Amino acid sequence: MDEADVANDRAEQFIAEALKAARLKKDEAPSTGVCRSCEELIEVERLQANPAARLCAGCAVEAEAARKRAHRVGG
Ligand SMILES: [Zn+2]
Secondary structure (H helix, E strand, O other): OOHHHHHHHHHHHHHHHHHHHHHHOOOOOOOOOEOOOOOOEOOHHHHHHOOOOOOOHHHHHHHHHHHHHHOOOOO
8 A cells, every 4th residue: 555545545635534423513514525615635633623614724715815915994
């Protein structure tokens, strides 16, 4: 088994656990582990921080920037 297989395996395992954890918290819909914007897999670190994450890191940065532009407070 090469390193990519191991990483994939671990990511899948983690996503399964994250989905379980997210289901326990009924107020937050579980992440599918796939970015809703670009459909890439969401980084494992990101799902660890937020099991309900819907965007990958790159798209989250863009979404946050767009949100800030839309929400100019005090401007
Ligand atoms: Zn993305």
